[in-house]
Amino acid sequence: MAKETKAAAKTSSIMDMINDLEGSTVSENLAAANTMEAEVREMAETKMKEEEKKEKADQLIRITKRAVYTNIRLKIEAKYQNDTSKVMAEARNKSLELLKDLKEGKVTPTQYDDKLNELINEQIKNVEKAGKERRTNLQELESSYVGGGYYSYSWNNPFSKINRAIENNKN
Numbered sequence: 001m002a003k004e005t006k007a008a009a010k011t012s013s014i015m016d017m018i019n020d021l022e023g024s025t026v027s028e029n030l031a032a033a034n035t036m037e038a039e040v041r042e043m044a045e046t047k048m049k050e051e052e053k054k055e056k057a058d059q060l061i062r063i064t065k066r067a068v069y070t071n072i073r074l075k076i077e078a079k080y081q082n083d084t085s086k087v088m089a090e091a092r093n094k095s096l097e098l099l100k101d102l103k104e105g106k107v108t109p110t111q112y113d114d115k116l117n118e119l120i121n122e123q124i125k126n127v128e129k130a131g132k133e134r135r136t137n138l139q140e141l142e143s144s145y146v147g148g149g150y151y152s153y154s155w156n157n158p159f160s161k162i163n164r165a166i167e168n169n170k171n
Contacts, residue, residue, distance in 0.1 A: 079134070079137075083130035098119070099112075
């Protein structure tokens with residue numbers, strides 16, 4: 001009969017224990033109810049594997065989103081740098097043309113200064129236009145991600161490092 005009680009206890013739950021409190025077998029019944037049955041172990045193992053797969057999938061999603069964000073952000077930054085490089089090249093070429101005109105006597109020194117100031121102001125407008133386009137593109141990028149502020153804040157570190165390296169190598 002003791003073997004039957006232990007066998008019954010192994011298959012019973014804690015709720016069954018609460019409903020059937022026999023004084024001498026309570027501790028045995030509790031211990032038996034708390035043992036991990038093969039079915040419970042299998043369920044736990046299956047659940048752990050599923051959770052691990054879900055965590056890996058979430059990690060892959062996070063990394064993929066970051067990679068896409070980073071790539072688009074780098075393209076925006078590269079376009080801005082390209083636009084400003086074009087502005088600088090155009091300013092340089094036009095200023096050389098003005099100098100040539102001054103040396104050939106086509107313009108006076110006063111005209112040269114006036115035209116140079118016009119050129120500089122025009123190029124400043126071009127830089128401002130490129131900057132406005134960059135800011136708009138960055139806002140669009142950040143708003144295309146749910147919680148865009150998070151992506152911008154946490155994922156911009158590579159850009160800061162690259163920009164610091166560029167600035168440090170200018171000196």
